[in-house]
Amino acid sequence: MNPQENNRYSDEVDLGYLISKIGxxxxxxxxxxxxxxxxxxxxxxxxxxxxxxxGIGGYLLDVNTPSQSKIEMLVEPNYNTHRMFYNTVENIPALFQKQHTDQEAKIELKKLFGEDYKYIRNVEVKPLRDFNYLMKGEEFIERIETLSEINDLDWVFEDLEKGFFNKQHLLQIVVIDENGLDKNRIAQNFVDYFNQIDYLQEYRKVSLDNTEYLLTQNDQSITQIDSVMLAAGSLASLKSIQQGVLLSDNSQLGNLLEQKTEILDQRLELFKTVKMQEQVLEIVHLNLNAKFDSAIASLSKKVLFPVLLILGFSLVMFFVFVYKQLKSYTSD
Structure with missing residues (x-):
């Protein structure tokens, strides 16, 4: 038998073995x-x-189990309270677990949500990532500059991963829809919890006072520039110096216009700051009836319960079968 016939015979044997195994x-x-x-x-x-x-048991549970919905709050933490905001939200599940054994946990939940805390089933938060805002954020830039000097950027990367530097954050509160539930009250209580912290209110007051002072300085600068430009318009033909500016020099007037434009831009940003930072935690958008999507929650219990009963029964019988086989094997 030549080598080619040997190879063909070997291939036929391998193919036959494979077909036999598949069969x-x-x-x-x-x-x-x-x-x-x-x-x-x-x-x-x-x-x-x-x-x-x-089926009957699942149907009764479907009828008597209240539906669930979500409260969605788009919020903006101000005055560098992002880390405190996230730490508070991430600690809420632990408070719910300890509420029946730890009185302090129950008190803390009441502070956060009021008496309606008993309707809450879950609380989550996630950042709305905005990289354009991130690159312009003063807090982010200052943190990068400070930590880069000491060669320690781990904190920055950790905060970036969690989204602390983003402006807006989506808070989702899952609640059960029962009589007596006031969703708006839950949202307002949560926001008031942060807005009523004394030291944050003091920090807010100092920050707003500083912003108001800067606005006053800007207004004075604009008034001075307007006065100089008005004088320049009425004395354009004269070569005189007033308030340290050569009025006949058009380039100087151009510089004044540019300076006024910059001050007006700064003034607009300061007004935005005052408006957006009236509170420590601001609600940008509130949806009290967001749809709650959960595969388990949406599955009808009159279908789920029979399936679970049959699977449980099958599992028990399987273990009985395995036990009998092992017993028969050991007795032999």
């Missing part, structure tokens, strides 16, 4: 299917009873 696999799958059908036919009355009982 055996399909036989095992078919046997498993037949055994499964035989098992459920053998216990068909038990399976039928579980279908009926599970």
């Amino acid at each position: 055996n696999l399909f036989k095992k799958i078919a046997k498993a299917f037949v055994y499964t059908v035989d098992f459920y036919l053998k216990f068909k009355w038990i399976v039928l009873a579980m279908l009926v009982v599970g």
Whole structure:
């Protein structure tokens, strides 16, 4: 037999072995299917009873279980309170876990949400990432400059990952819809919790006073520039110096116009700062009836319960079968 015939024979043997294995696999799958059908036919009355009982029980739970919805709050933490805001929200699940055994946890929940805290099931927060705002944010730039001097940027990367430097953040509160629930009161209580902290209010007052002072200085500068330009217009033909500016020099007037434009831009930004930072935590948008999407919550219990009962019964019988096989094996 030449080498080519040997190779062809070897390929035929390998292909035949593979087909044989595939055939055996399909036989095992078919046997498993037949055994499964035989098992459920053998216990068909038990399976039928579980279908009926599970369906009725699930239907009653569907009827009596209140629906869930979400309160979505788009908020802006001001005055460098981002880390405090996130730490507070991330600590809320632990407070709910300890509320029945720790009185302080219950008191803290009441401070955060009022008496309606008992309707809350989950609280989450995530940043709305805005890289354009991020690159212009004074806090971010200052933190980069400070930490780069000491070669420690780990904190910056950690804050970037969590989104502390972003302007707006989406807070989602999952609640059960029951009589007596006031969603607006929950949202307002949460915001008031931050806005009523004494030292933050003091920081806010100092910051706003400083902004008001800068606005006053800007107004005075604009008034002075307007006075100089008015004088320049009425004395354009005279070569005189007033308030340190050569009035006949058009380039000097151009510089004044540019300076006034810059001051007006600064004034606009200062006004925005005052408006946007009236509170420590500002609500930008509030949706009290956001849809709550959950695969488990949306699955009807009259379908889920029978399936779980049958799967549980099948699992128990499987362990019984394994036990009998092991017992038979050890007795032999």
